[in-house]
Amino acid sequence: MPEFRSGFASFVGRPNAGKSTLTNALVGSKVVITSSRPQTTRTVVRGIVHRPDAQLILVDTPGLHRPRTLLGERLNDLVRSTWSEVDVVAVCFPANEKVGPGDRFIVNELGKVRRTTKFAIVTKTDLVTPEVLGQHLLSVAALGEETNTVWQEIVPVSAHSGDQVALLEELLVAQLPEGPALYPDGELSDSPEEAIVAELIREAALEGVRDELPHSIAVLVEEMGLREGRSEDRPLLDIHANLYVERSSQKGIIIGHQGSRLKAVGTEARRQIEALLGTPVYLDLHVKIAKDWQRDPKQLRKLGF
Numbered sequence: 416m417p418e419f420r421s422g423f424a425s426f427v428g429r430p431n432a433g434k435s436t437l438t439n440a441l442v443g444s445k446v447v448i449t450s451s452r453p454q455t456t457r458t459v460v461r462g463i464v465h466r467p468d469a470q471l472i473l474v475d476t477p478g479l480h481r482p483r484t485l486l487g488e489r490l491n492d493l494v495r496s497t498w499s500e501v502d503v504v505a506v507c508f509p510a511n512e513k514v515g516p517g518d519r520f521i522v523n524e525l526g527k528v529r530r531t532t533k534f535a536i537v538t539k540t541d542l543v544t545p546e547v548l549g550q551h552l553l554s555v556a557a558l559g560e561e562t563n564t565v566w567q568e569i570v571p572v573s574a575h576s577g578d579q580v581a582l583l584e585e586l587l588v589a590q591l592p593e594g595p596a597l598y599p600d601g602e603l604s605d606s607p608e609e610a611i612v613a614e615l616i617r618e619a620a621l622e623g624v625r626d627e628l629p630h631s632i633a634v635l636v637e638e639m640g641l642r643e644g645r646s647e648d649r650p651l652l653d654i655h656a657n658l659y660v661e662r663s664s665q666k667g668i669i670i671g672h673q674g675s676r677l678k679a680v681g682t683e684a685r686r687q688i689e690a691l692l693g694t695p696v697y698l699d700l701h702v703k704i705a706k707d708w709q710r711d712p713k714q715l716r717k718l719g720f
């Protein structure tokens with residue numbers, strides 16, 4: 416039997432770096448913006464490259480934030496642990512923009528993740544002259560050295576002209592471990608993007624009350640979907656979620672005086688979800704009591720444990 420490879424790669428980079436366009440160029444028309452949790456609850460599958468010899472699964476990992484709060488720091492921990500669970504993290508640097516502080520911040524954080532193979536991808540090469548491209552490749556290499564990040568490959572591509580996209584695919588596939596296809600060809604399973612959203616809501620709900628309610632909050636997304644009747648350039652994602660606590664006293668803590676705390680939790684969670692998914696969100700949160708849910712296997716399963 417010829418060997419088959421399968422695994423995960425994630426494109427990261429500052430906004431507008433060309434990540435989505437490159438994903439589309441690799442995956443073709445089969446981009447599915449939905450979700451799954453093949454390894455963790457935190458990756459969102461963007462698309463899958465199906466080949467006779469390999470399956471390359473392109474995932475989004477949560478975005479990195481400049482940490483200003485404890486939640487921010489914890490989210491960055493989450494990002495790093497997610498990066499350590501994919502096979503390749505590829506940082507996209509647009510060729511027509513200078514390498515800047517935003518790139519440095521990402522690469523610096525990525526450098527701390529030891530195990531994962533790192534690629535640098537210089538995108539949008541059709542927009543620059545060969546001289547500018549050469550300079551850019553040098554600054555990307557220099558940034559790697561400066562931050563102790565070992566680039567396995569530095570690949571210039573243009574998703575628009577298609578230049579070097581096939582080569583990039585080969586190089587990515589070469590980094591995947593041997594293993595069977597993880598998804599059926601065609602449809603993706605509809606497993607939960609909800610899990611990521613639930614985790615972000617839980618994070619926001621725990622902020623400031625972690626000591627009082629250490630393990631007593633669980634979140635279940637009941638319903639999530641794009642609102643119908645909106646134009647494509649003005650999407651709105653409706654999310655209905657329940658926050659479960661064990662006792663009514665805890666319910667009071669979560670809701671706060673006249674609902675003020677729950678409102679703040681909703682605002683913060685919505686901000687995080689929008690940053691992660693890149694879509695405006697309408698978030699409807701309710702607090703419910705699931706008595707002693709931590710000891711009830713049925714409840715635990717329902718809540719995703």
Ligand SMILES: Nc1nc2c(ncn2[C@@H]2O[C@H](COP(=O)(O)OP(=O)(O)OP(=O)(O)O)[C@@H](O)[C@H]2O)c(=O)[nH]1
Nearest residue numbers: 429430431432433434435436437539542573574575
């Ligand atoms: N000329 C040219 N433009 C490109 C190329 N790739 C992407 N772009 C353009 O760059 C802009 C940003 O591309 P996206 O793919 O949306 O970038 P992104 O990194 O996914 O952006 P965020 O979702 O904001 O993080 C779009 O206007 C694309 O059309 C390319 O290879 N050549």
